[in-house]
Amino acid sequence: MLEKWDIYDENRIKTGRTCERGGLGEGEYHLSVHICIFDGRGRMLIQKRSEDKASWAGFWDISAAGAVVAGENSREGARRELYEELGLLRDFTHIRPHFTFNYEDGYGDVYLLTEDEHPTESLTLQASEVTAAKYASREEIFELIDGGEFIPYHKSFVSLLFDTRSRYSSMSRGREGKK
Numbered sequence: 061m062l063e064k065w066d067i068y069d070e071n072r073i074k075t076g077r078t079c080e081r082g083g084l085g086e087g088e089y090h091l092s093v094h095i096c097i098f099d100g101r102g103r104m105l106i107q108k109r110s111e112d113k114a115s116w117a118g119f120w121d122i123s124a125a126g127a128v129v130a131g132e133n134s135r136e137g138a139r140r141e142l143y144e145e146l147g148l149l150r151d152f153t154h155i156r157p158h159f160t161f162n163y164e165d166g167y168g169d170v171y172l173l174t175e176d177e178h179p180t181e182s183l184t185l186q187a188s189e190v191t192a193a194k195y196a197s198r199e200e201i202f203e204l205i206d207g208g209e210f211i212p213y214h215k216s217f218v219s220l221l222f223d224t225r226s227r228y229s230s231m232s233r234g235r236e237g238k239k
Contacts, residue, residue, distance in 0.1 A: 063081045065078060065079055065127055066078055066092075066130045066132075067090065068088070068166075070089065072089070078227065089165055090124060090128070090165065091136045091168075091169070092128060093138040094168055095122070095138050095141065096171070097173050097175055099175065099177040101195075103196055106120065106122060106196050107146065108190065108192040109121055109190065110189055120210040120211070121144065121206050122221070126145070136173050138155075146190065147184025147194065169170075171226045172224065177195065180192075180195075198230055
């Protein structure tokens, strides 16, 4: 059974219609979530996608990600995806996405969480989605990208994830506009 998506317009307003996964028409968009978990040492928990995935099979990726299904909001989708893929249950009720990016057929909300390190052996990986998990530094992720083993995100995007992981801002604080 294919999952159903709510359809959004170009202003990110729900149209009241749904479609089956991948069934978007011209001018229709869907919502996805991307969750990055960082440990106290500044490393990101990354996952290796299953060889059975339709896209990017066998590649390393951020902690968890996926489409928000019909009837869910962004926070509910983030909670579900994180639990489904890694077995981590988190309450996103009062967590806002750090930022949203637009892509060809949708919107991607990005949640950045800093937590105590989770022993990767204690994670419950969804076998149809994830085959391994580990912590990696920015530089290690860059090496995986260069080696063709990580989804080929722009390195500037990966840097943005690391640079903004502990604050809701796109600028450094401290100088308050002084020259």
